[in-house]
Amino acid sequence: MKRFIFLVVLLICAIQFVSAQTQPYKVVFDLTSRDTVNQQTVIRWVNEVTKANANAQVEVVMFGQGLNLAIKDRSVVADEVTRLAQNKNVAFRVCAVAMKNQNVDKNQLLPGVETVPDGIYEIISKQGEGWGYIKVAH
Amino acid sequence: MKRFIFLVVLLICAIQFVSAQTQPYKVVFDLTSRDTVNQQTVIRWVNEVTKANANAQVEVVMFGQGLNLAIKDRSVVADEVTRLAQNKNVAFRVCAVAMKNQNVDKNQLLPGVETVPDGIYEIISKQGEGWGYIKVAH
């Protein structure tokens, strides 16, 4: 019985220890705004995070009115999105439901931009995997 | 001792396995905006999520300026809120502190809308239980 209690205590300590590890730099940005200031802001954040943290993983999920960031001729940061999308630690993902609602076709997306079936589920899945979450708004 | 180490390793694996399960579709939407586009947006999201995922659980928490969604004569989506509130997997919850601050009485709320003592605590409790979180803003 003593050994049993010892085991339980030790394992609870182990769990605490594991969850107290330094938070890895994984963050998902939620963009549902067509505001060009928000477009520029999220790109600045992606740049700053990836430059300062070589192993940071960053994902920008666009749904609602946020699609313009990733659409040719509508994005005010098209060159930056195209460049950053080549970074293997950065992903730009557009919600396919929002694309359908707004009649946006895949060939309108900037190079390297991906689609996901459901932007909301993409975000909450990342949250469930321990990624940080930041809503882009101002 | 060998058996002990084996047990510890096995249990850590079990924990990893449990936490790596597919994320259930549980999401709390945080509405603090009186903007009618935001009202329409969150209702569209609730509709899309519940139609595409039979077991999804969705909650809309309103506080700050977000109460109008749930108030008769102020909501631009009153019929939709009333209809969706009948879905057992959908909840609309208004912060009682915000209601008091803004002199809103329970009888002004649309049918099926609930109140919670503290909208912020309602949201962070859901987050603590593993629900996804999406701020409604554009």
Place this chain on the structure above:
Amino acid sequence: MKRFIFLVVLLICAIQFVSAQTQPYKVVFDLTSRDTVNQQTVIRWVNEVTKANANAQVEVVMFGQGLNLAIKDRSVVADEVTRLAQNKNVAFRVCAVAMKNQNVDKNQLLPGVETVPDGIYEIISKQGEGWGYIKVAH
């Protein structure tokens, strides 16, 4: 073997029990807006949360356009920030990257306001430690 299975089941139950405990009141507010309504709103929330919950821990992280809340001569709630910053359960933290980008010096900050090297990492670290997250927007 029976005892082994019993142990595993018991420990999984223990883990469930631990994670099902009442959510402590710990919340980080994310402010990236210079809107004065948002400044007043987040202060009202900090006041309400701390008055109603003696042990609540509250942190306001400012980055992007959110710095004005904490800057002398720009904050519309300067007295409140100064007063609340004296509460050991309340922290106001400004992102040093944003300060540098916007040429804001430490001596422009209201008394008691702290800086953090990276506001985004500050927020996702808190999320990783189980703090609730609320984006301030309307």
